[in-house]
Amino acid sequence: MEGFRIPIGEWAATALNWIKANLDGLLEFIRTVLGGAVDGLTDGLLGVPIIGIVVVAALIGWTVRSWRLALGTVVGFGLILGMDVWTPAMQTLSLVLVATLIAIAVAVPLGILAARNDTVSAALRPVLDFMQTMPAYVYLIPTVLFFSIGVVPGVVSTIIFALPPGVRLTELGIRSVDPEKVEAGQAFGATPGQILRGVQLPLASPTILSGINQVIMLALSMAVVAGIAGAPGLGKEVVAAISTLNIGQGVEAGLGVVVLAVYLDRVTSALGGRAQNRGSLLSIIARRRAHALAA
Amino acid sequence: MTASSSSNPSDPILSVKGLSKAFGRRPKEVAKRAEAGATRQELASLGTAAVIDASFDVAPGEIFVVMGLSGSGKSTLIRTLNGLLAPTSGSVAIAGTEIAGADAATLRRVRRESVSMVFQHFALLPHRTVLDNAAYALELQGVAKEERLRRAQRVVDVVGLNGWEQKLPSELSGGMQQRVGLARALAADTPILLMDEAFSALDPLIRREMQEQLLELQAELGKTIVFITHDLNEAMFLGDRIAVMRDGRIVQIGTPEDILTDPANDYVAQFVQDVDRARVLTAGNVMERPLLVVGEGSGPRTALKAMRDGYASAVYVTGRDRKLVGVVRDRDAMRLVQKGETSLRSIIRPTPHAVSADDVLFDLFVPALESEVPLAVTDERDRLVGVIPRVTLLAALGPGTTATGEMTIPVPANEIDELLAESAVPASAANEEVR
Structure with missing residues (x-):
């Protein structure tokens, strides 16, 4: 076996170098758009008075879940403010939001496609496995190579890493819709598009939303990795704390990630099971309206 | 393609001809062999013949x-x-539109x-x-x-x-x-x-x-x-x-x-x-020809003879057009004979229960129990079209042969004979007519 080696690494490097050399325009475009989106959102979040952000976040929590979540939001965001990590927290939040939006925009259509076509499903499965299991740090190498240090390689790596559960759960959700209900749509003369919009997506929405929840959680977990690539935010704080063995800085930045994670998880998981949240503003309003209609 | 506008109301609205549907890797072959007579078991290795050579028409x-x-x-x-499933062979026409292969x-x-x-x-x-x-x-x-x-x-x-x-x-x-x-x-x-x-x-x-x-x-x-x-x-x-x-x-x-x-x-x-x-068969399915019937104009002797011949305790009385008038019971008829009267009219009682030929047997049990004569089955113009003795009702519920007869114990025949002999009125007896 002496001397036997499959030079996959070299091939990959060659391929990436070729992309770097020949698709520079495209890469530049991606960098401009993603960088602009994240920076713009960050500027927006930091431009609004802090109290406004806290109030809006608390109201969202109440709207979809309960007043307890609203209270928890105020406490958690207060903690972030008190630890003086507000600016990096907002930077991380905008990175996560942009990455999540793009991941969902790609994942949901892919999941729909995979649910309707067995060949697409079979072809996607190993690709998704690869994306999800490849250690996240590895993505930083080509992305930094393509986009250089900063927020953009962080966003791209995050999108790649966070995408798979969105695709998987969308496909699962649509495939597990009661076939009799799909049949009912067909039997009354619905087109495939009408069945998708009127039957499959609404019935699959709890599963799809839990997929989106997973995407957000994975995106947050990538925040630290993005910090390595130089993306400003809580991740960069953590990386700095590691390199200087600064326990205090590390704990504060880490807690900031935890607060954001818990908040985003509670909000998005509440969206998946709206009916159970009797304390949410949405269901209170719905009950009032039903009451008014019945009267 | 659509011929519904010109179709006759009695034409089938749904017409299925030689329809087969098979699943598996080679559905055509499975359907073909199933239509030729192969059983599902014989074809199990090739696929499933779910529907084989079905033909029927459904009227509007x-x-x-x-x-x-x-x-x-x-x-x-x-x-x-x-068309939720496409037929493997055969045709399905709905209001004139062929949907197999549409x-x-x-x-x-x-x-x-x-x-x-x-x-x-x-x-x-x-x-x-x-x-x-x-x-x-x-x-x-x-x-x-x-x-x-x-x-x-x-x-x-x-x-x-x-x-x-x-x-x-x-x-x-x-x-x-x-x-x-x-x-x-x-x-x-x-x-x-x-x-x-x-x-x-x-x-x-x-x-x-x-x-x-x-x-x-x-x-x-x-x-x-x-x-x-x-x-x-x-x-x-x-x-x-x-x-x-x-x-x-x-x-x-x-x-x-x-x-x-x-x-x-x-x-x-x-x-x-x-x-x-009992919920499927109707009175019309099981009723028998009414034998114990006398005309409205008959006398008590005819009625008694009819009862004796039929071992019954009562007979139905019909008027013109076989219209059901009522029943006459043996004891009433005997009293009339003893009194020497010749017309039944005074002793005709209303029919206890008359049922229609469309009534299911389930609805006949209670009337049959309450009625001492076989149940009268009448048509929409009150004509007596049949009778249902209790035995017939019972027999209809099982797969056995149809037995007939009535379960009410009639007056013994010799008693009737004696009475008839005692108070013989030849003239009127000769005029009476058994229907």
């Missing part, structure tokens, strides 16, 4: 029931009728305009209210919102869900959910309704209620209904005609009475053994 306004056990192919059959657009048009469906597990959309579910088919047809809600409201009222419009299906009982399923299909306003085990998931009491409601609706709206069931009692109750399926083949098509009284083979016979015959 008919309730056509397809009956079979699970795995007999009935669910596959009904799904080929609206393209997706044609199928959608047929489903929107001609055939709607009610599902076993209701298949309602859980995120829509009752009213929006009922309006679903209209929404697909592109009916404007106001119009479709108005029409949906009308069918919701028809199926008796008034006041539940804004509820979600999950807030309704099974029976009510299926009413929504029925409302959705009725709102589509298609001439044909396919019902796939529509009441099988319901409690027996609710099921009976729904069956009765379906018959009422059908009488009112004149829909053509193809109803799938594994319950023979349900089939017998609902069906104008019944197709019995076994192993993918239709083994008999006939009216409920045909199937019950003249089963095509042992399989059907075995099936109908368990049927509640």
